[in-house]
Amino acid sequence: MHRLKGKPFTATAGGASHRRATRIALAAAAASALVLSASACGGGGSDDNGKDKKTSSPTASASGSAAGGGENLQLPDLHGQKLEVAAVWTGPEQKNFQKVLDEFDKRTGAKSTFVPTGDSQSTFLGTKIQGGAPPDVAFLAQNGVLHQFADKGWIKPLGPAAQAELQKNFSKGWQDLGAWKGKQYGIYAKVSNKSMIWYNTAAFSNAGATEPKTWDDFLKTAETVFDSGTAPVSIGGADGWTLTDWFENIYLSQAGPEKYDQLAAHKIKWTDPSVKDALTTLGQLFSKTDLIAGGTKGALGTDFPKSVTQTFTGNPPAAAMVYEADFVSAFISANTKAKVGTDAKEFAFPAVGSGKAPVVSGGDVAVALKDTPAAQALLTFIASTDAAKIWAQGGGYLSPNKSLDFAAYPDDVQRSIAQSLIGAGDDFRFDMSDQAPAAFGGTKGEGEWKDLQDFLAKPSDVAGAQAKLEADAAKAYGG
Numbered sequence: 001m002h003r004l005k006g007k008p009f010t011a012t013a014g015g016a017s018h019r020r021a022t023r024i025a026l027a028a029a030a031a032s033a034l035v036l037s038a039s040a041c042g043g044g045g046s047d048d049n050g051k052d053k054k055t056s057s058p059t060a061s062a063s064g065s066a067a068g069g070g071e072n073l074q075l076p077d078l079h080g081q082k083l084e085v086a087a088v089w090t091g092p093e094q095k096n097f098q099k100v101l102d103e104f105d106k107r108t109g110a111k112s113t114f115v116p117t118g119d120s121q122s123t124f125l126g127t128k129i130q131g132g133a134p135p136d137v138a139f140l141a142q143n144g145v146l147h148q149f150a151d152k153g154w155i156k157p158l159g160p161a162a163q164a165e166l167q168k169n170f171s172k173g174w175q176d177l178g179a180w181k182g183k184q185y186g187i188y189a190k191v192s193n194k195s196m197i198w199y200n201t202a203a204f205s206n207a208g209a210t211e212p213k214t215w216d217d218f219l220k221t222a223e224t225v226f227d228s229g230t231a232p233v234s235i236g237g238a239d240g241w242t243l244t245d246w247f248e249n250i251y252l253s254q255a256g257p258e259k260y261d262q263l264a265a266h267k268i269k270w271t272d273p274s275v276k277d278a279l280t281t282l283g284q285l286f287s288k289t290d291l292i293a294g295g296t297k298g299a300l301g302t303d304f305p306k307s308v309t310q311t312f313t314g315n316p317p318a319a320a321m322v323y324e325a326d327f328v329s330a331f332i333s334a335n336t337k338a339k340v341g342t343d344a345k346e347f348a349f350p351a352v353g354s355g356k357a358p359v360v361s362g363g364d365v366a367v368a369l370k371d372t373p374a375a376q377a378l379l380t381f382i383a384s385t386d387a388a389k390i391w392a393q394g395g396g397y398l399s400p401n402k403s404l405d406f407a408a409y410p411d412d413v414q415r416s417i418a419q420s421l422i423g424a425g426d427d428f429r430f431d432m433s434d435q436a437p438a439a440f441g442g443t444k445g446e447g448e449w450k451d452l453q454d455f456l457a458k459p460s461d462v463a464g465a466q467a468k469l470e471a472d473a474a475k476a477y478g479g
Contacts, residue, residue: 073384079109081374086115087139092334096394104381122438129154136375139364142434142442150180156368157183159376165383169403173426178365187383191363191400192325194245195349203230203320211347218350222291225320232291234319236307237299237456240449244433251278253355264432266477270470283459293319312338326417330396341413362431440476447472
């Protein structure tokens with residue numbers, strides 16, 4: 001997920017970057033099989049309860065689109081109205097989004113406040129909602145949470161203006177991910193390609209290492225880097241969601257998309273042989289402590305931001321490679337002196353065995369928690385090309401908005417990622433943990449996050465990890 005998993009879109013949420021030149025395996029990586037996960041129910045619109053007011057003064061912005069067009073966006077006059085917007089983002093991700101909120105406030109006269117939810121997002125928001133003080137709009141980092149909240153009646157369907165922007169700018173696959181039981185609730189405005197590994201070019205050059213294409217070659221590359229005197233891999237094990245992303249890429253490549261969908265829906269158990277195979281493969285890295293910066297203890301004590309910064313600072317750096325989504329680029333740019341595309345490059349997550357290179361995506365879906373014109377207006381803006389353009393210019397951002405001009409992205413690396421994403425259409429797999437109930441796939445210190453941290457600490461106990469994962473999954477999925 002994107003928390004930062006922000007995750008954090010598993011549309012997501014998370015993204016194969018410029019893969020080397022940045023090809024996002026999102027394109028043909030499993031063409032016929034890579035269909036949207038069954039958990040996303042298609043859905044048309046609602047008759048909506050939150051009607052947008054007509055704007056007293058037209059607020060328009062011409063923003064170029066990939067097709068060469070623009071849009072004349074109409075937003076209501078919201079002077080005197082306050083909105084609270086919640087999301088999991090921190091640091092550069094939060095700062096970039098704040099620019100979007102600032103522009104919305106400028107155009108409408110509203111006053112928006114950002115509230116960070118922390119990684120235990122469903123607990124934070126659930127408490128607010130049950131206490132009668134929900135934020136107006138929230139970006140949910142898990143698709144499964146959207147389903148749960150919709151079933152509880154906690155989120156409101158999109159109004160006609162927001163839905164019109166969504167249908168104009170997003171493909172059906174992305175629309176379906178934000179829908180549930182025939183109603184359109186959300187907008188996947190910020191997504192990620194989560195099938196990529198970033199590396200320090202100086203460390204690779206010093207080791208004489210090259211970009212690997214297979215898992216076996218990846219392990220050999222890690223050994224080569226280790227022999228040069230630098231720890232090969234940085235792992236942010238203190239944040240359990242990063243470990244779910246490691247597992248999902250290996251599982252998708254090794255077991256294939258059909259099994260991936262079955263496990264994501266808990267139609268097969270975590271004690272299935274395919275899970276054993278994936279954990280065994282992941283254990284090939286986790287068990288070789290010399291290949292991990294700081295060893296097992298160091299990995300479990302390293303959070304996601306540190307896992308990135310320690311790969312691109314120091315001479316030599318603490319590690320040569322770090323796995324995570326395209327949003328890593330923003331952290332590199334904001335927190336190190338490394339230049340993305342020169343000092344920091346990436347390659348596609350390697351194919352495992354006879355499988356194809358995986359394509360896992362993640363993302364954050366914007367939903368209304370209050371049935372007000374202001375909340376609907378913000379969702380309309382979020383679905384627009386105008387908002388996407390502002391967001392993209394800050395870097396570390398990937399949009400499935402097909403109308404956004406690729407020139408809005410700040411560098412060739414991110415433009416290539418975006419082109420690959422849009423070119424892939426609906427051929428992708430959404431982050432598995434983000435599809436699960438939050439108790440299993442999205443809660444700090446619990447469920448899959450905790451179980452995979454325990455596996456990182458003891459990678460030889462594959463059977464024990466499977467048993468714990470299945471027990472926690474069965475409880476969260478209701479049997």
